[in-house]
Amino acid sequence: MNPAEVEDIEVRLFLEAIHRRYGYDLRDYAPASIRRRVLLALAKSGHAHLGQLQHEVLTCPPFFAHLLEDLTVRVSEMFRDPSFYRAFRTQVVPVLRTYPLLKIWHTGCATGEEVYGTAIVLTEEGLYERAQIYATDLSPQALAQAKEGTYSSEVVKTFTENYQRGGGTGNFAAYYTEAYGGVAMNEALRRNVSFFQHNLVSDHAFGEMHVIFCRNVLIYFGNDLRERVLNTLSQSLCAGGFLCLGASERLGRLGESLAFSDFISEERIYRHEN
Amino acid sequence: MKTKREMADLGLVCIGGSQGGFEALEKLLPQLPADYPCAVVVLLHQYRHGAGNLPELLSTRTAMPVKAVHDRDPVIPGHLFVAPANYHLLLERHHAFALNTDAPVQYARPSIDVLFESAAHVYGPRTTGVLLSGASIDGASGLKQIKAVGGLVACQHPDTASGKVMPQAGIDTTTVDKVGSPQELGQWLKQLHP
Incomplete structure (x- = not known):
């Protein structure tokens, strides 16, 4: 050996x-x-x-x-993969507009960057008021940071660039205030966000989501665990709900057995047929 | 059809580079024949958003079949794999790639050190590491780890590189088996698996 x-x-x-x-x-x-x-x-x-x-x-x-x-702990950034956010705005948002209420789940939200990103997209598309965003993570410390919504000045430069490339229609600086050498995201962005601890590995599905963001979370799981978690996620989606994965992830053969179809395959946006 | 064991025995060639690395690959890759038996992994530091077309660009420079790596893709001998932007690239024991979004290493994601270290762990003495042109020291520590498990390592000759820091750091950090121009490194890789 x-x-x-x-x-x-x-x-x-x-x-x-x-x-x-x-x-x-x-x-x-x-x-x-x-x-x-x-x-x-x-x-x-x-x-x-x-x-x-x-x-x-x-x-x-x-x-x-x-x-x-x-x-x-998961490391992320706001509007990581701007082309994903462009596709989300132009192709998923029109479908979401047809629902009177929206339930959106950010799994493994870590320190919240992507949650605020989604909140900004929904605000600009006029959908925020009808949305309930569930932001969950395994780590209480990460969740505390996510709730606080403060980020260092260095990363804000990246967020701003991503926002612009991702089809942002406003001025990114209007979504935060300068605070203690960093920035604090506006309170209004988390008005409809519930943060709570949830372990994808051991906890149950929770239901009837219209969109689940699980971007670059499953890459940390082995094959069996990934399959189990995808099962949980598929049970948590309503009929026609969207599952969003990271840029270099693919559902592969599991997509078919869990009744997912490609919605925008190059951006890893899948739709649940139920 | 080769058995899984035989496939694994062929080992893995990992090539890393940064600034000037693409130009070096343009000269190195044409030296490898279409039926080169090993899996070759290419990792270039790239703009976080750009370079999505790197696999297409490289496929015009090599006769080997080129694949962009996705999470969990199998490592197939005879193919040239390209690391995606903004992920670290690692290897699993069951001959599959793994990706993660852990913090950058030496300011880089993908990091050459992460790839080389992971390849050394899984492929041991059957790992070959090549460090090309670049302006950072990413890759030098990984090269040392490949050498430590009995693998082979090579660096682009700094005189032929527009980024001399990276290959020089490799040469300074470990005993390198080969130093040469990109063409010479390509020939060297070819004769390892005639």
């Missing part, structure tokens, strides 16, 4: 220890990415090997709380 295979065993045992001690199940995450996160956490901890890190995780819950963040 070579050292890489031995390391794989150590990582698996580490994830097993987390599951048994705290109930968080990271065992079916995509191995390459979770391995990288575990090794980064090990380097950050200063421990010599995973056995030591595991001991601290098992015996020190506050330490684990921080480590869980590092293992699971």
Whole structure:
């Protein structure tokens, strides 16, 4: 057995220890990415090997709380993939206009960037007042940040550029105020947003969504877990509801078995036939 | 039809570059024959939105079949795979690609270090890493990891690169098996798998 295979065993045992001690199940995450996160956490901890890190995780819950963040936090940006937002505005929004009420779910919303992006799109398209946006994440810390809606000045430059490329019709600077060396998104954008903790891996479907954003979330899951989560998502959509994935994700053969059809295939927007 | 074991045994060639990397690839790739037996992965730092057409551009420079990588795509020998913009690219043990949106490394996503390190972990001594022109030090640490597991590594000769920092960082960080012009690196890759 070579050292890489031995390391794989150590990582698996580490994830097993987390599951048994705290109930968080990271065992079916995509191995390459979770391995990288575990090794980064090990380097950050200063421990010599995973056995030591595991001991601290098992015996020190506050330490684990921080480590869980590092293992699971999702990094995103507002209007990531501007061409997706252009397509959403021009082709999904006209369908959404035909509904009197809109239920929209952002899964794995992390620190909320994409939630505010959606809120801005709905505002500009005149749909915000009839929308209820559910923003969920595994991490309470990320959700707290999402609720706060403050971002650093550096990333705002990227957000602004994305907004303009993504078909924004107004002035992006009108959606935030400068605050403490960063920006705070306008309160009005989260008036119809509910933030709450939800674990895609273990929690149930919740229902009758018109749109689910699950962009670059499933890439962190192994094949079986991804299939399970997609099942949950399909159960959470109303007939004709939209599922939006990330730019380099594809439903593949699962699309058919879960009754999804391509709506805008190049932007990974699928429609549930139910 | 080759067995899964034989497919894996052929190993993986990973090529990374940044500023000037595309120009180097234009000279390197034509050296590889249409029936080159390995899977080749090309990762160029690119504009976050632009370069969506990189696979099309590269397919005019190589006889190998070219594929843009999507999450979970299988690693197929004899194909040239292009890393997508704004994701890190990694390898899984079951000969599939994995993507993630983790924070940039050395200001880069995709990062060459992330790809090389992941390839070294999965393919071990059957990994070949090539570092081309670029103005950052991304890739040097990954090259060292490939070397550490017994793989082969090469760098573009800095005199032939418009971005000298990247290949020079590779040469300074580890013992490199080959330094040469893009054409020479292409020939070197070809004779590894005649």
